[in-house]
Amino acid sequence: MSALATYNFAYLDEQTKRMIRRAILKAIAIPGYQVPFASREMPMPYGWGTGGVQLTAAILGPDDVLKVIDQGADDTTNAVSIRAFFQKVAAVAVTTRTAEATIIQTRHRIPEAELTANQVLVYQVPIPEPLRFLEPRETETRQMHALSEYGLMHVKLYEDIARNGHIATTYAYPVMVEGRYVMDPSPIPKFDNPKMHRSQALQLFGAGREKRIYAIPPHTQVVSLDFEDHPFTIQHFDRPCALCGAEGVYLDEVVLDDRGSRMFVCSDTDHCETRRAEGHVGPEGMPSGYGAKEAAE
């Protein structure tokens, strides 16, 4: 026996994992319904993805391959820390390649590559209640969910149009799941909303501070709310990715200097790298391996 403190596989003890798995099963059985669960303290602050981490810990097995992204990127602080955490406490294989991963934990994006039936997408959710900012009483919002009273959600969209002339909600855009529950898809851009519809992958949502788990099982209908005369639309970009030339993907704006130069690149870093490795070059990109050759010489 080691004198050092030891952890169970994937940090959480087995009883906690069972409790979380039960909540997950219930969430899958009732798509879009927020299942309360006894969220644990995790060795990271609330807001860093404690909900997502608990879900991942509960479903992770020794053979899984884990990918963690934050705003689409594999190399940001949040993603790197969570990946390192599971390497340490579960010794699982990790990857940055979407196609190779079996579990993808994400903050604020859905990967560009289409997900498959053997993959699970785990979302980190800050505020699970879509009605929160319109109706602050939790007792009332639960009642509204129970009775499927969702007129209030359209009041928010009405307000958007009245103020801005169009629906100005661009992220955390409310969706109706399987015609029953209105759900907050976590702060993903509305660009990603259509990807949730009839997705082959299981999608799990975990809110650690709010102690809620919800899910979209594979092949579930997910419809973004809108008005007949103001239909739902996703963002469109008038230029391709500067590095890989991809069109029809979600782009991040990168500021290059203090004189106003900027470029737009894929927010999904794996997607961008894969395309560049395949030989795609954007207007400001360089062919794949260019930097490597320079360094070698």
Add this chain to the structure above:
Amino acid sequence: MNSTPLLKVQKLSKTYGQRIGCKDVSFELWPGEVLAIVGESGSGKTTLLNCLSTRLDATSGTVEYHMRDGAYRDLARLSEAERRFLMRTDWGFVHQNPADGLRMTVSAGANVGERLMAVGHRHYGRIRDAATDWLSRVEIGADRIDDQPRAFSGGMRQRLQIARNLITGPRLVFMDEPTGGLDVSVQARLLDLIRGLVHDLGLSAIIVTHDLAVARLLSHRMMVMKDGHVIEQGLTDRVLDDPRQPYTQLLVSSILQV
């Protein structure tokens, strides 16, 4: 006038432990009729109103409502979903404090349109047209449709609250001191407006007030409450001009003459 009552109340009582909220209240409300409930503070007016509008559960007694399909239903036995649907379509509730009945952080148009969206309207243009129409009917300019109620005066807020309640064409409106807290000239305009709307739409209304002038102007019939009991009821003019109970006589003689 229709020959069946809209609301049938029988021996309605509400007690808070040993204390009486209201006791053995029975009456019938007919379509198109305005009933005023008057009495001093603490006489059980608001308790009675809340019991009638299902905001409070009565201790005993029944309230039956004539539903649109023609059947009488005991309100206490409605399911939560039916009750809430009734409250946002066939009924209205005008609070004394407009902030209780309005969403203060969304625009006037959204406040008025909320009930339409709640019953399934999904066409922005038509919702907005209906909201504009109702704002004009309560004398709020169309240019104020995108302002939040917090930018409105007390009288405007109260009128906005009325528009918000009437947009779905309710048959019964409950009003709890609708003119309380407003100055006299604004009160007079609001009363005029309510009287016009009630008349034009053929609404039934139950109005709780401590102000006998409000009862005189708006109501056809009135009930006088004291200590939770209805001590006198009848046609408004009869009760006010020929009060029979000593307490009613006191109430009527307490009106300040200017």
